[in-house]
Amino acid sequence: MMVRAGCNNFMKLGGFIFASVCAWYLGSLLAYMIPEDSLASTFDSLQNIAEKPKIKAPPPKRLKCDHWSPCLPGSYAYRILSGGGLKTFAKICFEDQLLISQENKNAGRGINIAIVDYNTGKLVDAKYFDMWEGEFSGPMTNFIRNAPQRSLLLMVTHDDGSTKLTEDAKKAIADLGSKEIRNLRFRSSWAFIAAKGFELPDSIQREKVNHSDKKKNRYGGWPAEVQIEGCIPKNEQAQF
Structure with a gap:
């Protein structure tokens, strides 16, 4: 009985060794017959199937003058941003062109003004007038x-845009439609858009102001910035 059991065990061991050799041989044969690139590609494909598909949203399209919503065709885009604190200068953007800015080195303390030709949308002139040091109300009024x-x-x-602002200068701006120019205080943040020789649509926000208040000021002695932005229909909408 013991001899018979030993024979059975020997046959099983031999069968195991034979099966292992056959498996190794077939594996080597398949590896030789199938190119390595195909195996790698198959493995990558199996991995990709297991992964969840990745959906990438397209980046948001930048709008003129960094608007939140686009202007209709046939309109001018503009954005007017007051200065904030000592180091943040005023900006005036029109049709995605910075007309006044620190980058252009034409922004400064006081009242910054850009004049644009309504027919062409091109800049006529841009300057700033210091209302704290010097006498610039007269030149600004003429401008x-x-x-x-x-x-x-x-x-x-x-x-500051108010300390040396004369009554004559205030009247010149009020004649363009400003409701706040006579209410400006020391370091008030103020933005305004006006038209000469035609009327702007009633839907356009023309003016915004934020007065200096030591209890609420964002920058210590300066109130927070104000801005107005919008779209102006071109020539066909003009009214005289």
Whole structure:
């Protein structure tokens, strides 16, 4: 009985060894017959099937002057941003062009003004007038009154725009439709858009102001910035 059991065990061991050799041989044969690139590609495909599909949203399209919503065709886009604190200067953007900015080195303390030809959308002139140091109310008044007919005037403050603002200058701006120019205080943040020789649509926000308040100021002695942005229909909408 013991001899018979030993024979059975020997046959099983031999069968196991034979099966292992056959498996190794077949594996080697398949590896030789199938290119390595195909095996790698198959493995990658199996991995990709297991992974969840990745859906990438397209990046948001940038709008003119960093608007939140696009202007209709046949409209001008604009954005007027007051200065904030000592180091953040005013900006005036029109049709995605910075007309006044620190980058352009033409923004400064006081009242910043850009004049744009309404017919062409091109810049006529851009300057800033210091209302704290020096006497610039007179030159600013002439600058405003000499703006050509059918032009847009975009105005914004940085730092103080009121200390040396004369009544004559206030009247020149009030004549363009400003309701707040006579209410400006020391370092009030103010933005305004006006038209000369035609009327802007009633839907356009023309003016915004934020007065200096030591209890609420964001920058210590300066109130937070204000901005107005919008779209102006081109020539066919003009009213005289």
